[in-house]
Amino acid sequence: MLEVVMQVIRPICTADLDSLVKVARASGHGFTSLPDDQLVLMQRIEDSVAAMALAADYHFGQQNQSYLFVLEDLASKQILGTSGITSAVGLNDAFYHYRISKVVHSSPTLGIYNPQEVLTLCNDYTGATEIGSLYLTDQARGSGLGIILSKFRFLFIAENRHRFNTRIFAEMRGVTDDNGHSPFWHWLEKHFFQLDFPTADYLTGIGKKSFIAELMPRFPIYICLLDKHARKAIGQVHPNTEPALAMLKREGFSYTGYVDIFDAGPTVEAELKQIACVKASQKLSVAICTRNNDESVPLKSALVCNTKVSEFRAAKIECWIDDIANRLMLTTKQAKALNVAQDDSVRILVIQS
Known part of the structure; x- marks a missing residue:
């Protein structure tokens, strides 16, 4: 028997505001791209509507565009999920990561060789295209819709590749506890910020990022100096994010040593032409x-x-x-x-x- 189309992915519109607010509240801490702020969410919708309305031959340039989509159940008209694409991060305001690199302290005379990993604040992804804002409501999980809600973005980019960079990346949600507290951020908060993780995450989500440049350590951080809980969190994902990370890896995304500055979750990336579903x-x-x-x-x-x-x-x-x-x-x-x-x-x- 031929199945009837029950769900469809479409661009978000202003009538979806109430549904987007519900998604933002349900998504919890660590979901920076959809903060629980109605004015900010309305602006996200308006930005997406404007991006979608650009001329068909619009070409990627020195201006960021944000595209936001929703998964709609055609029978109930309920919004079951969201998914987004940012064409070029870091053009309107600075976009930060920590890059993990290695320094070596050695003394041939004494026979000492001591390599150490450090975290260096950087803007290396400036201009790259980000996929994000992927969220599926509880009622829609376990149905395979999450994979569709992720993969369609690559087909949209492939079809409109003149609107995007060829370097595609995704930030994976890092480790937090049930109260939304990050062990990595706890160490930074204690020594530099005096600002809890949910607050820092919220300020970033609503575009108030100046505190990062003002308070973030200006020199590389030796990972060995962090407490064991903060060290353990670096490059690790939240349990709810593990399926999304596994799917991206199957598509050809890889971790190259960049982590989020708040929860130390890994960033993965791929070249558009190398993404499996684009090639297929x-x-x-x-x-x-x-x-x-x-x-x-x-x-x-x-x-x-x-x-x-x-x-x-x-x-x-x-x-x-x-x-x-x-x-x-x-x-x-x-x-x-x-x-x-x-x-x-x-x-x-x-x-x-």
């Missing part, structure tokens, strides 16, 4: 058809995206592919959900079972 995706034209219930014609499960921007739609569907004609066969209902018509182009990623 293909462009097809749409053919609207009526299913003839011929069970000999195999169905394929696929993530399908239209090639529009402000009217973008993506969904996981069961469909038929005519490999000879390079056509994607859709029912009328599927085409409507994807906002496509006869002979329109789509980008498709077949999902292997």
Whole structure:
């Protein structure tokens, strides 16, 4: 039996504000990109709407654009999740990371060789494209929707690659306890900030980052000087983030020694052309058809995206592919959900079972 399209990914709009506020509150501490602040969230929506409205031939340049999407249940009209893309970080304000590097203290005369790892504050990702704001509500977890909500971004970027950098990265949520406290930040707070993690995280989320440059240590931090709990947290992810990290690694993302300045969660990156689902995706034209219930014609499960921007739609569907004609066969209902018509182009990623 052909499954009906139940959920669709689309650009966020101003009518989604209340739902976005609920997502921000549910996401908890450490989810910096969606702070629990209605004015900031409204600005995020407006920024995304403006980015989506740019001319189709808009090219990536020295200006950041923010794209925010929602996963909508078509029957209930509920928002089940969010996902975002930032085209070029650090152009409007400084974007910080800690880079882990090594220094060596040695004395050949005394026969002493002592390598040490240090954390150095940097802006190395300035201009790179960030994927983030990925959140799935409790009711939608365990359904496989999280993978779709993550992967569609790569297809959107691939289809509109002139809008983005080829260097793509994602910050993984670091280790925090049930009260939102980070062991890594606890050490920094004690010695430099006198500002708890939830407060620092919130200030960053609403764009008030000046305290970082004012209070952050100006010289490299020797990791060996941190307490054992802070050291252990470096490069580790929150348990809820482990599936997302595993998925990104399967796509070709790797950890290159950069961590978040607040919770020390790892940052992973990949070149766009090396991302697995980008390489596996293909462009097809749409053919609207009526299913003839011929069970000999195999169905394929696929993530399908239209090639529009402000009217973008993506969904996981069961469909038929005519490999000879390079056509994607859709029912009328599927085409409507994807906002496509006869002979329109789509980008498709077949999902292997």
